Each structure stands twice: as C-alpha cells, then as structure tokens.
Amino acid sequence: MVETSNLYYTYEDVTALTFPDIALTPGEHMLVMGPSGVGKTTLLYLMAGLLPPIRGNVVIDGTGLNMLSRKEIDKFRGEHIGLIFQQYHFIKSLNVSDNLHLRQTFPKSTNDKKRLHELAERLGLAEHLSKKVTELSQGQQQRLSIALGLIHKPKLVLADEPTSNLDDVNCIKVINLLKEEAEICKSSLLIITHDLRVMSHFHNRIEL
Amino acid sequence: MNLGYLAYKNMVSKPLNLLLSLMLLSLSVSLVTFVFQLSQQLGDQLNKNIAPFDMVVGAKGSPLQLVLSSVLHVDVPTGNIKLKDMTALQNHPFVEKAIPVSYGDNYKGYRILGTETQYLNSYNAKLSEGRLYQKSFEVVVGSGVRSKLNLKLGDTFISSHGLADSGATGHEEHPYEVVGFLESTGTVVDQLLISNLKSIWDAHEHDGSKHNEGFEDKHQEDYEGHDHNEEHEHKDSENHQGHNHNDEYGNEEHENLEITSLLVKFKNPLGMVQLPRFINENTTMQAALPGLEIQRLMGLLSSGVQTINGIAVAILLVSALSIFISLLKTIRERKQELALLRTYGLGIGKLLGLALLEGLFLALLGFVLGWILGRIGVWGVSQYMQASYGYALRINSPELVELFLLSLILTLTIIATLLASRSIFKLNVAKTLSDA
Incomplete structure (x- = not known):
C-alpha cells in the first residue's frame, strides 16, 4: 500500500507545487498526466525519497519516509522502489548483464540469474546481454532502463515516460510487461506519460 | 556483484588514465626499492666480507x-x-x-x-x-x-x-x-x-x-x-x-x-x-683497516643514494597528484552514475568506499608493479656484477622498509581519494538525474 498526503514542494520559492493525495493498493496502477512544468517528475522524486517534501509525507507499506534518515531512505529505496527514468542512466563501464546484476545486488543480495535472463528475454534484450550499454539503440536502452526498474521486484514502480522511444510492437510488450510484473510482484505502479498508446491500456489516472 | 568488481571495471574503463597513474607510481616505487636493495645488499655483503679481519x-x-x-x-x-x-x-x-x-x-x-x-x-x-x-x-x-x-x-x-x-x-x-x-x-x-x-x-x-x-x-x-x-x-x-x-x-x-x-x-x-x-x-x-675503508666507500655511495631517493620521492608526490586528478575527473564525469547508485540503495558511505577501492586498487597495483620492476633491476645488476666481480645480489622478499613505503603510498592515496571525493557528500541526486 502506497499513500501520499498533502505533498508540497517548491523550487527556491519560485514555483509552489501542491499534489493531490494518491493511494495505491498492491498491484494497482495509475497514470499521471498533465502539461510540462506542473511537477510530474517532482512528484516521482518525492515519492522515491530523492527529494524531501517541504510538507506532507509518503508512506510505503506502513513506513513513512519522513521517519527515515538519509541513509535509511537510500537503503529503503534500493530495496522497495523501482525507478524508470525519462533519461537513461547506466553504469557505462559495465555491460548490459552486469548493469542488471548490479541492480539485483544492492542492498539485498537477490542473486537471481534466472530472473535476469527471463526479464531480458521478455524485453528482447537476451541477445544483447554482453554488449556495452553504449552499443544499444535508443529503444534497447529504454527497455534496459525498464528492466532495471523491475528486476528487484519492488513494491512501488515509478516510471517517467517509459515508452517515449519505443515502436508500437515494443510499446505493447512493455505495457504488458509492466502490468504482468505489477500483478505477479504485487507492485504498485505509477506511470507519468503523454503516450496515447499507454493511456488506452490504463484507466486509473490523475491530472496534475 | 560486489563493490570491488565495480571499482575494477570503472578503473579499466579508462585505460589511459590508469596507465599514466600506474607508470608514475611504479616508476617511483621501483626507483626507491631498487636503490634501497642495492645499497643495503652491497653494504651487507661488504660488511660480511670484511667482518673476519680488522x-x-x-x-x-x-x-x-x-x-x-x-x-x-x-x-x-x-x-x-x-x-x-x-x-x-x-x-x-x-x-x-x-x-x-x-x-x-x-x-x-x-x-x-x-x-x-x-x-x-x-x-x-x-x-x-x-x-x-x-x-x-x-x-x-x-x-x-x-x-x-x-x-x-x-x-x-x-x-x-x-x-x-x-x-x-x-x-x-x-x-x-x-x-x-x-x-x-x-x-x-x-x-x-x-x-x-x-x-x-x-x-x-x-x-x-x-x-x-x-x-x-x-x-x-x-x-x-x-x-x-x-x-x-x-x-x-x-x-x-x-x-x-x-x-x-x-x-x-x-x-x-x-x-x-x-x-x-x-x-x-x-x-x-x-x-x-x-x-x-x-x-x-x-x-x-677494512672497516674504515668500506665506511668511506659507502659514504661516497650514500650521497648518490640520497639524490636518487629524492628524485623518487618527487615522482611519488607527482603520482599521488596524478591519482588525485584522475579520480577527481572520473568522479565528476561519473556524477550521474553515482546518483544512479544512490537510487539503487547505495549510501554515501558505500560510494566513498567505491572511490577508495578504486584508488587503493591503483596504489596496490602500482606498488606491486614497481616492486617487481625494482627486483628485475636488482637481478640485472646482479648479472652484471656476477660477470665482472663475481658478486651476486639476492632477490629478497618484501622488506620492512618496503612495506613502510607501501603504507605511505596507501595513506597518500586515501588522502587523495578523500579530497577528490568531497563532491560525493554534496551530490544532489534528483537534480543530477534530471540534468541528463
């Protein structure tokens, strides 16, 4: 169960951002929509504990992020939250397989090769596992980014425009994968998107 | 996967930086150990040979x-x-x-x-x-x-x-x-x-x-x-x-x-x-008096030894500086990766550990390479001396002074790494990740 209450954030006192309360049960998904600049990504960072809210709180499975120290939030995030970024971030010195493996390792050693291969297979990355991340195409990078957000079976998956670089075939694959994973791992799913292809598959949504 | 593997991969992903730092470090280590071994063994050998007679x-x-x-x-x-x-x-x-x-x-x-x-x-x-x-x-x-x-x-x-x-x-x-x-x-x-x-x-x-x-x-x-x-x-x-x-x-x-x-x-x-x-x-x-003559001879040698040691220390400092600069550069370049690792659940301590591992790995490798080079030098001189004077030098296992040199290098590296890593403490994860 993921709940936010009265979240408020402001960047250097210029733009004040208030957010509607969100409640997600395990396995439930929600789309976040709205024009640029309303703070969609900020909401995502607040929920991931990457930004401390000025007011309000995020409670994930009974744990209030405002009760945790910075170190504890890092650890909590590593275990329970999966982030899929709009810009892709990888460890460039590691190959695809090692990047995925690294995400499984910290902080909890879930050294599960089977899951790594299964996920790579489902995202069409299986034959690219030994490649450098810089050798992947944009679409492949986006799929790797999605795999990194899901591989450690998080309780909350936060995705920022996860389909922007995908063709229709891969887009459908990713949508189905996100739904299936949420179902299997009982993950709550929050997706920021402008993509009409995504919207037609998810009906629970909020406008910012 | 452990931090050591990641540190290793990070290090070898910049082979030229690695090569420069390693070369400087091993050069200074080989100079110091070579000169040390040479002067010590010569002194020992001479003293052992003159010992029976006054x-x-x-x-x-x-x-x-x-x-x-x-x-x-x-x-x-x-x-x-x-x-x-x-x-x-x-x-x-x-x-x-x-x-x-x-x-x-x-x-x-x-x-x-x-x-x-x-x-x-x-x-x-x-x-x-x-x-x-x-x-x-x-x-x-x-x-x-x-x-x-x-x-x-x-x-x-x-x-x-x-x-x-x-x-x-x-x-x-x-x-x-x-x-x-x-x-x-x-x-x-x-x-x-x-x-x-x-x-x-x-x-x-x-x-x-x-x-x-x-x-x-x-x-x-x-x-x-x-x-x-x-x-x-x-x-x-x-x-x-x-x-x-x-x-x-x-x-x-x-x-x-x-x-x-x-x-x-x-x-x-x-x-x-x-x-x-x-x-x-x-x-x-x-x-x-053999004791007096040998002392005089060693006195002549020791000024040369000191000069070479001075040069070696200067190179050592330059190599510490080069490690510092290369770490500083990679930490800046890898800011986003460090932010990513934070989202993976690695705390600041672990990131610092990663940087330290990288630095220490470099220092250790540089020392070992330099030590081996120094010993190869001793071996070469030994071959020459054996041929022309009949004296052979031993290839000694690491000695206390050399271990002291190692700890000096490790200390320098830790200081250089910590100085280079200050930005890790101030890392703004959300901002860094958005600034792609």
Whole structure:
C-alpha cells in the first residue's frame, strides 16, 4: 500500500507545487498526466525519497519516509522502489548483464540469474546481454532502463515516460510487461506519460 | 556483484588514465626499492666480507685498493710483501690471528687464492664434498665457482696469469686438481678457488726463472728497495730455487718467500689503535683497516643514494597528484552514475568506499608493479656484477622498509581519494538525474 498526503514542494520559492493525495493498493496502477512544468517528475522524486517534501509525507507499506534518515531512505529505496527514468542512466563501464546484476545486488543480495535472463528475454534484450550499454539503440536502452526498474521486484514502480522511444510492437510488450510484473510482484505502479498508446491500456489516472 | 568488481571495471574503463597513474607510481616505487636493495645488499655483503679481519697489511699504495684486492678480491693488488717480515706481527700479543694470502692467477676469471686453511675458518666455510687441500696444486672450490664452472672432484685445470680471464695460457707445468667443494657462505669465499700458499709460489717460481712479465717483475723492483742484506738473501734463494723447487721449503728459503698481504684479526682492540700506525710509519708496508675503508666507500655511495631517493620521492608526490586528478575527473564525469547508485540503495558511505577501492586498487597495483620492476633491476645488476666481480645480489622478499613505503603510498592515496571525493557528500541526486 502506497499513500501520499498533502505533498508540497517548491523550487527556491519560485514555483509552489501542491499534489493531490494518491493511494495505491498492491498491484494497482495509475497514470499521471498533465502539461510540462506542473511537477510530474517532482512528484516521482518525492515519492522515491530523492527529494524531501517541504510538507506532507509518503508512506510505503506502513513506513513513512519522513521517519527515515538519509541513509535509511537510500537503503529503503534500493530495496522497495523501482525507478524508470525519462533519461537513461547506466553504469557505462559495465555491460548490459552486469548493469542488471548490479541492480539485483544492492542492498539485498537477490542473486537471481534466472530472473535476469527471463526479464531480458521478455524485453528482447537476451541477445544483447554482453554488449556495452553504449552499443544499444535508443529503444534497447529504454527497455534496459525498464528492466532495471523491475528486476528487484519492488513494491512501488515509478516510471517517467517509459515508452517515449519505443515502436508500437515494443510499446505493447512493455505495457504488458509492466502490468504482468505489477500483478505477479504485487507492485504498485505509477506511470507519468503523454503516450496515447499507454493511456488506452490504463484507466486509473490523475491530472496534475 | 560486489563493490570491488565495480571499482575494477570503472578503473579499466579508462585505460589511459590508469596507465599514466600506474607508470608514475611504479616508476617511483621501483626507483626507491631498487636503490634501497642495492645499497643495503652491497653494504651487507661488504660488511660480511670484511667482518673476519680488522687489518690488512700489504705493499704501499692506496689503502682502499689494498682492502678491495686482498679482502674483497675485486681490485688488483698493490704489490707483494715478504713473509718473513710478518713473523713479528704474527707473534704480536695483540694479534689473534694473521693469515697470509697470495694470489695473481685465475681460472676462467675466478681467482686462485693461496692461503692457510685458517682463512676458510674465518669465513666459517665448511666442506660440502671432498677434502681440504693437503699439498700444492690441490684446490677447494667455492660454491659460486662450482655452479658457474661446473667442476667435479678430480677435475684438473691450468691457471692463467693475472686476475681477469684473458684467455692467456699460464702455468701448464702445474695443473691444479679439484679436491673439495665448499658450502655456500654468502661471502667472497664462494667466488674463489683456494689452495695453499706453496702452490702460488711454485707456479711463479717457474715464471721467475723464465723472467716473465707481470707480477714477478714488480717483485724484483720491490726487492731493490730493501736493504742489502735482503738482496743477498734473494740471490741465495735464486740459487736454491735452481735445485730444490719440488722439496719442502727450508728455513732459508722461507726468508724470501713473498705474499700479497696479511689479514689480521686483533685480540685486543688496542691493536687497532697502535699497530696500523706503527706499520705505516716504520715499515715499507702499509696497514689498512677494512672497516674504515668500506665506511668511506659507502659514504661516497650514500650521497648518490640520497639524490636518487629524492628524485623518487618527487615522482611519488607527482603520482599521488596524478591519482588525485584522475579520480577527481572520473568522479565528476561519473556524477550521474553515482546518483544512479544512490537510487539503487547505495549510501554515501558505500560510494566513498567505491572511490577508495578504486584508488587503493591503483596504489596496490602500482606498488606491486614497481616492486617487481625494482627486483628485475636488482637481478640485472646482479648479472652484471656476477660477470665482472663475481658478486651476486639476492632477490629478497618484501622488506620492512618496503612495506613502510607501501603504507605511505596507501595513506597518500586515501588522502587523495578523500579530497577528490568531497563532491560525493554534496551530490544532489534528483537534480543530477534530471540534468541528463
């Protein structure tokens, strides 16, 4: 169960951002929509504990992020939250397989090769596992980014425009994968998107 | 996956940075360890070789040369002295032992030393095989010579004139026979072929009668310097030599026998104070103190050693700086990756650990490479010295001083890494990730 209450954030006192309360049960998904600049990504960072809210709180499975120290939030995030970024971030010195493996390792050693291969297979990355991340195409990078957000079976998956670089075939694959994973791992799913292809598959949504 | 693997991958992903830092570091380490080993081993070796003797008495000349030639067997001798002049010294109450040595020939570049068996006792040299020499032209062989020349018991060989392997033939009439082998002592004995004094005299007696060039001529000149009485005796002895060169030397003969030098060990430390001065002031011979001469030699070397150490320390500091700069650069370049790792659940401590691992890995690798390079250098010098002086250097396992150097390098690296990593503490994860 993921709940936010009265979240408020402001960047250097210029733009004040208030957010509607969100409640997600395990396995439930929600789309976040709205024009640029309303703070969609900020909401995502607040929920991931990457930004401390000025007011309000995020409670994930009974744990209030405002009760945790910075170190504890890092650890909590590593275990329970999966982030899929709009810009892709990888460890460039590691190959695809090692990047995925690294995400499984910290902080909890879930050294599960089977899951790594299964996920790579489902995202069409299986034959690219030994490649450098810089050798992947944009679409492949986006799929790797999605795999990194899901591989450690998080309780909350936060995705920022996860389909922007995908063709229709891969887009459908990713949508189905996100739904299936949420179902299997009982993950709550929050997706920021402008993509009409995504919207037609998810009906629970909020406008910012 | 552990942090070490990630640190390693990060490091090898920038091979040029790695190469530069490693080269600087290993260069300084190899310089320091090489010079240290060289000066220490030379000093040790020299001290070990001079330890059995307090004083050398030989012909006038450079005292350093006398010590180098008669004790360390690396230089040519200053000349010869008369054995009979030594009797007083040998019986002096301050003297514990006085061992005459005589040399001038070699076999394939290894010196043949004529001396008493007491000489072997002084160096604690024990037989590993065979027996000691009992009569002329029997030799025992030092362990280094044995392994180099591959000699066997019963082998015979012909010595050549001089102290270096010139290929010139010498004393065909008197082949030496190998009767024993010595255990390795780690001293100059290992590099010698040792026989009795008489072998040297017998070999050169023939030369004397044939009026060969070399040592013998020099002896003659030395004789001229002595008083008339001695000259007469000399002539007498030449007559004698005519008929009885295969017999034992009589007393009369003894009067004119020559040795290269006398190695003296004092019983009483007063001897060290009184005898050298007495000999130098009142006789035509000179007395040299090996300890003093070697100290002087090492003093000359040590200023060179210090200069090289200074250069090495400067390179070490530059290499620490290069590690600092390259870490600073990679941490800046990898800001986003560090932010990503934060979202993976790695705290600031772990990120710092990652940077430290990378730095320490580099330092350790640089040290090991440098250490190996230094040892290769020692090995190279050892080959050269063995070929030209018969001295070999050991390839030692890491020593305390070198471990101290390692800890100094590790400390420098930790400081450099921490300084370079300050930005990790101030990392704004959300902002960094959005700024792609």
